[in-house]
Amino acid sequence: DAKTTQPNSMESNEEEPVHLPCNHSTISGTDYIHWYRQLPSQGPEYVIHGLTSNVNNRMASLAIAEDRKSSTLILHRATLRDAAVYYCILSPTGNEKLTFGTGTRLTIIP
Amino acid sequence: GAVVSQHPSRVICKSGTSVKIECRSLDFQATTMFWYRQFPKQSLMLMATSNEGSKATYEQGVEKDKFLINHASLTLSTLTVTSAHPEDSSFYICSAQRGYNYGYTFGSGTRLTVV
Numbered sequence: 001d002a003k004t005t006q007p008n009s010m011e012s013n014e015e016e017p018v019h020l021p022c023n024h025s026t027i028s029g030t031d032y033i034h035w036y037r038q039l040p041s042q043g044p045e046y047v048i049h050g051l052t053s054n055v056n057n058r059m060a061s062l063a064i065a066e067d068r069k070s071s072t073l074i075l076h077r078a079t080l081r082d083a084a085v086y087y088c089i090l091s092p093t094g095n096e097k098l099t100f101g102t103g104t105r106l107t108i109i110p
Numbered sequence: 111g112a113v114v115s116q117h118p119s120r121v122i123c124k125s126g127t128s129v130k131i132e133c134r135s136l137d138f139q140a141t142t143m144f145w146y147r148q149f150p151k152q153s154l155m156l157m158a159t160s161n162e163g164s165k166a167t168y169e170q171g172v173e174k175d176k177f178l179i180n181h182a183s184l185t186l187s188t189l190t191v192t193s194a195h196p197e198d199s200s201f202y203i204c205s206a207q208r209g210y211n212y213g214y215t216f217g218s219g220t221r222l223t224v225v
Contacts, residue, residue: 034213041221043116043203044154046213087153097144098205098214100154 004088009105018075020104022088025069030092033064035073037084038103044087047073083108111137112208116217123194123224131189131220133204139184140206144214145177148201160187194224 005023012018024033035047048055048062050071055062061074075082087103113136123129133143141162146154158179159167166179178190187206191198205216 036213036216038154041201041219043114043205043216043219044214046215049213097156097159099156100146102153 004090004101006086006088006101006104008102009107011107011109012075012078013109014080015077018078018082018106020073020075020086020088020106021070022072023070024088024090027068027090028092031090032092033062033068033071034087034089034091034098035060035062036087036089036098037082038087039084044100045084047086078106078108080108080110082106112212112215113137114204114206114215114217116204116220118220119218120221121223123222125195125224126193128190128192129194129222131191131202131204131222133187133189133206133217135185135206135208135215138206138208140187140208141184143181143187143204143206145179145187145189146203146205148203148219154203157189162187191222194222196224198222199224 032049032051034049036044037047038044048060050062063072085103085105087100089098115134115136117132143160145157147157148154156169157172160179160181162181162184168174181187201219203219205214207214
């Protein structure tokens with residue numbers, strides 16, 4: 001499985017934008033970039049995913065580098081409820097298993 | 111849409127007994143479901159891939175005779191931890207995908223404590 005690299009932790013002030021980086025230099029042409037987050041004592045929650053183009057949904061935006069070797073999850077206005085561990089995962093098309101790394105623990109400062 | 115329900119949310123059992131955990135896709139059919147385990151302060155580790163109507167595929171190091179998986183219908187997969195021991199205490203999570211254009215949906219997890 002292609003591997004991703006994320007910072008262990010990040011902090012952000014409430015109501016400010018947050019940019020969570022992810023490096024995936026060995027990504028293959030068919031790998032989708034997935035982002036999930038996990039709140040304490042809960043199962044992971046889907047955030048967003050994309051292949052080549054930037055993606056937006058009600059939760060976040062995903063900015064994918066032109067060479068696809070890195071991506072950034074953007075939370076436009078962080079709230080306290082956004083405090084979680086964020087996982088960046090590569091997955092090929094189809095119903096393939098997800099391999100979780102260590103993720104980034106995001107702390108939101110009131 | 112794309113809801114996955116997992117039960118029970120918490121269970122405490124005695125060492126040597128078996129525990130069954132259910133994972134249901136409520137509003138979609140899932141030919142494949144996945145089972146993960148998460149120890150405190152660690153990431154999720156995939157245990158097995160559950161396939162409807164066929165045998166599950168286990169990850170390396172996961173004992174298939176200890177962690178029995180049954181995927182008898184398109185909306186239900188079960189994980190049975192047999193002869194549980196304290197080291198099996200963990201957070202077990204299932205997931206399924208509605209379709210490849212969608213993300214994966216996860217259950218809320220089951221906290222198993224073996225005493």
